[in-house]
Amino acid sequence: MRSSQFQSDLLQWFHKNARVLPWRSHPTPYNVWISEIMLQQTRVDTVVPYFVRFITELPDVSALSQVEEDKLLKLWQGLGYYNRALNLKKAAKILMETNQGQLPSEIKHLLELPGIGPYSAGAIASIAFGKAVPAVDGNVLRIMARILANREDINNTKNKKHMQEVMAQLVSEKEPGSFNQAMMDLGATICLPNGEPKCSECPIRRHCQANKLGATSEIPVKIQKKVRSVEKKTVFVISSEGQFALKKRKPGGLLPNLWEFPNAEDYLTEKQARDFLSAMGIRVHDMVPIKQSKHVFSHLEWHMKGFFVTATADDRVQSELSWVTGTDIQHQYSIPTVFKAFMEYCKQ
DNA sequence: AAGACGGGGCA
DNA sequence: TGCCCAGTCTT
Known part of the structure; x- marks a missing residue:
């Protein structure tokens, strides 16, 4: 697979088919940050109304850093994983005290903030700051497992680390933010997690080993669920x-x-x-x-x-x-x- | 490496 | 009903 062809096939599709989302119209570091935290383990359709309300009520880092906790949790009510909201305020206070309320652009510094892990750091750095870094989430793991016909458990720590390295090589230098978001949109609309992927509509199917082998329904492989x-x-x-x-x-x-x-x-x-x-x-x-x-x-x-x-x-x-x-x-x-x-x- | 941590959509 | 979603943190 040639990286440049993969990139251009993906980006060309994205520029025509990108979903219209509220955090994409003004991708400021703050807006990107809030959206990425909300999107952790949470579907786009669920997040949209929460994001709009949140940004209206708390338009910047300063407002977030001072918000009363009950108001913050009310804005998060029903979204789940409530520590995300509490971490958001903690991080905002840190930013006010140490960085004039500005999000850092470096992965290393983003990772120091509570609630920001490897995925979110990569997403913020690439989308908000144009850094050529990967953002490896569930979509990327699934898509790349199919692209490479990789039958390892995609949630395996070693596999995630491997994919992080693969994507660091593959990410577009010129349009890293669009590249990473293109992977998300592809995963959400074409390379589906459940049900048959829509390979006939896929802009990168010519790069896909699973498609070539007719193995898209068997890949990715994931390990069992635990009992509740x-x-x-x-x-x-x-x-x-x-x-x-x-x-x-x-x-x-x-x-x-x-x-x-x-x-x-x-x-x-x-x-x-x-x-x-x-x-x-x-x-x-x-x-x-x-x-x-x-x-x-x-x-x-x-x-x-x-x-x-x-x-x-x-x-x-x-x-x-x-x-x-x-x-x-x-x-x-x-x-x-x-x-x-x-x-x-x-x-x- | 495994478990805690929400809630909803879809096959 | 079970799986999975733009994951992170703790143990």
């Missing part, structure tokens, strides 16, 4: 005088610093539920079961039963709980999707 553990929970929607009880989750771990409905491990009987509420300082006026719901995370499942509890006003002494209106829940409090079914009970 299941956790049972009992969730309480507690209502008192038009307000609902929320609790802030701890920093670190799952869903850090987000808000949740009070909940207990395992399925509780009504008796156990009353004891649990009592220990929290809640006196039950009325309590009715809520339909069971299930939520699947990447590494575990929550199976949830619930109760809708009506409490009396005098019982709202205990804190650790915040009492908020349905409107506040909607506009201010960041509650993860896992509680979606229970949020329905808080509509005005």
Whole structure:
């Protein structure tokens, strides 16, 4: 394979077929940074509305560095991997203190910022700063496995390292940003991850060994999935005088610093539920079961039963709980999707 | 090297 | 239902 032909075939296709995306119209370092973080393990269609809202609310590094955490998490609500948002603010503060609020253009310095790994550093350096460096993501690993008819496990550390080196040689010197984005668009629209790739439309099929061998459905090869553990929970929607009880989750771990409905491990009987509420300082006026719901995370499942509890006003002494209106829940409090079914009970 | 870390779209 | 997505960080 000749690098120059591969590059020109890919770039020519990209210049005609590039997807129109909000972060591409003004690829400032800040816009590219935010988009790349949002796009980690997250589809383009999902990211677009989040990106537009985020940039409107927090247009630059300075604004991001000063944003209140609850507002930041509200902007991220439903996007997942919430540490990405917290790392974004940490990095913004570092940039304000050490670099006049500017993103660095060197890979080495980008990698020092929290939330930026090898892929994101390469993407930012190439797209925002025109550096001729690779940006190896899942698309690139899949495309290159097919191009080279490589049957190794694509997620294998050694393979990733190898691909990093291959792409460092292959990336266009003149248009590295377009080259890397072309690989993403090709992976998203032609060289598909599931289902048959659209090889007849592929601009680089003449370079593709898997296509030549008729092996595109067997490559890439990936190792098995791991079993997900299941956790049972009992969730309480507690209502008192038009307000609902929320609790802030701890920093670190799952869903850090987000808000949740009070909940207990395992399925509780009504008796156990009353004891649990009592220990929290809640006196039950009325309590009715809520339909069971299930939520699947990447590494575990929550199976949830619930109760809708009506409490009396005098019982709202205990804190650790915040009492908020349905409107506040909607506009201010960041509650993860896992509680979606229970949020329905808080509509005005 | 493996596990933690969200959520949704699609076959 | 299972896989995978413009991955990174921790153990």
